[in-house]
Amino acid sequence: MSAPIESNRPGSAAILRRGSWKRVDVDGTTSDARLLKSKLGGEFTHTDPWRVMRIQSEFVQGFDALSNIGPAVSVFGSARTKPGSVGYQVGVEVGRLLAEQEVAVITGGGPGSMEAANKGAREAGGLSVGLGIELPFEQGMNQWVGLGVDFRYFFARKTMFVKYAQGFIVLPGGLGTLDELFEAMVLVQTRKVTQFPIVLIGTDFWRPVLDWIRTTMVDEGVVSAEDVDIVKLVDSAEEAVDLVMAGGVREQVEAWRQRIED
Structure with missing residues (x-):
C-alpha cells in the first residue's frame, strides 16, 4: 500500500490519497448546520x-x-456494520467483484459497509473512492x-454519488442509506x-420497506405500482453485481476501454 499523501489546503473539499479528516469547527457545529440555521436581521x-x-x-474540486x-458504482450501507460480520463480508465481496469487472467503487468513505466495499475493491486492485462528510461525531x-x-x-x-456512478448497490443501512436510496429512486x-x-442486497431487511410502498403508498395512490420496480x-453480492453490469454498466466499461485504446 502506498504511503499517505494528504492535502492540507484550507477552505473547500479536501482531496486526498490517504488520510483522515476532521471538518468540525470549535463550536461543534458543521457547515451544513450553520448554512441552514435561520438568522434575524442583516447578519446573513x-x-x-x-x-x-x-x-x-x-463542486469544482469534486468534479x-x-x-x-x-x-463506477456507488455502494451504500450502514456505518455500524461490524468487521467480520456476514454483512461486512458481503460488502467486501461486492467491492471485489466490481473491481474485477474494472468498475470503480464509490462509498461514503466511512466505516462499516462502506469500509467493506472499499476494502474489497482495493484488495482486488481496483479504484476505491471515498466521499467523506463532516459530522459532529x-x-x-x-x-x-x-x-x-x-x-x-x-x-x-450526494451529487457526486450520482454524477460519477452508473448504478447503485445498497446494503442494509440506516437513515443516511435510506436518504441516498430514495433520492436515486426519485431521479x-x-x-x-x-x-x-x-440493486438492494438483503431480502429480509429490504422486503418490508418495499411491501410498505406497495401496500400503503400504492394503495393510497401517492406512487405508481411500477415505481417499486425501479x-x-x-x-x-454476485447477483447484485450481475444486475448492475447488465443494467448498462458493462457497456460503459467497454466504451471506457475503447477510449483508452484510442
Missing part, C-alpha cells in the same frame, strides 16, 4: 453570500477529482480509500437519470 449579508463560493469550490475515474476516511474527497455539504456530496422515476440500475432485490 456577512456570511451566506460568501458560503456560495465555498459551495462552488466543493476535478472524479471526472476521470471511469465506470468524527469518522474519518477508512484505511481502504484510495482516492478520497472530503465534503462539508451533503447536497454537494429514476422523474427520468433525471436513465439506465441507472439500483429497484431490484437480491441476497448475494
